[in-house]
Amino acid sequence: MEQVRNVEGTQLPQTVEPRNPGMPLDMDWVRAVQANTSAIERRAATLPGRRSVKKDHQAAWLLRAITCIDLTTLSGDDTEDRVRRLCAKARQPVRPDILQALGMERITTGAICVYHEMVPAAVEALRGTGIPVAAVSTGFPAGLSPYRLRLAEIGESVEAGASEIDIVISRRHVLGGNWQALYDEMKDFRAASGEAHVKAILATGELGTLRNVARASLVCMMAGADFIKTSTGKEGVNATLPVSLVMMRAIRAYHERTGYRVGYKPAGGISKAKDALTYLALVKEELGDRWLRPDLFRFGASSLLGDIERQLEHHVTGAYSASWRHAAG
């Protein structure tokens, strides 16, 4: 077995960024946004081949990835029992013997992410663990239910104990270039969330262009989003590397302009450990180490944890498969 080196931040102190206060809508900044699609795609295409995460650090990075997962179930057939099982997994995402072999005592996932109706079961199952419950809200996934009901849904989830709210934006505001409407909507959602942290789901697969993704990212941050998130997991195209580059660069620009760090959450279709490593490498390169913590980075994923567990088990037992070596390259 390879020695797992201690990666700073794998066992995490509770550092939480101050909430993003937002800023007035700066329309000149929004209109000036460019996105060079071919350059972005070229950059994204070279990333998986890089050795940004060295092989002998991979197990530690995979543990880090686990701490950043919003462990998710968002199905029509969700039950309280399923959510309770998921919460048990969030509390103990890796078998204790594997964890011990990797030199770690305890880790948890970043959060649990569920529909509103499942919030009470999740809150109860996670009581005393410090693991937050995130609720998808505002008529997830399409965001087309009546506006007052979308606002009320946020309030009810907060009241039920959700400390993170994943809202969906109205895609039509982006597609129609109605940035003021997007800003106002996001501000209302933010206000309705009270003290809860707010993740703005852009549904990037439905926004048409990378420039729209960049503009929507900026507008949501200006309106006070604490995180920007790619997708609901229900669009035809969900998290991708080009979209992630655009969103991370918007986060960087917002930080440079305002001093506030907004978090990033790629979500939907991320199910392989090697993909998690690629995303972590991208975050490290584009935003820096500070973003590699669960208060600023999450994976929205329902099946990623299973693959990471398998890879860690292989790592510990020495059955480190040739295909994995190749894939993680």
Ligand SMILES: O=C[C@H](O)COP(=O)(O)O
């Ligand atoms: O927000 C999280 C996504 O809905 C999860 O998508 P996934 O089931 O493809 O991992």
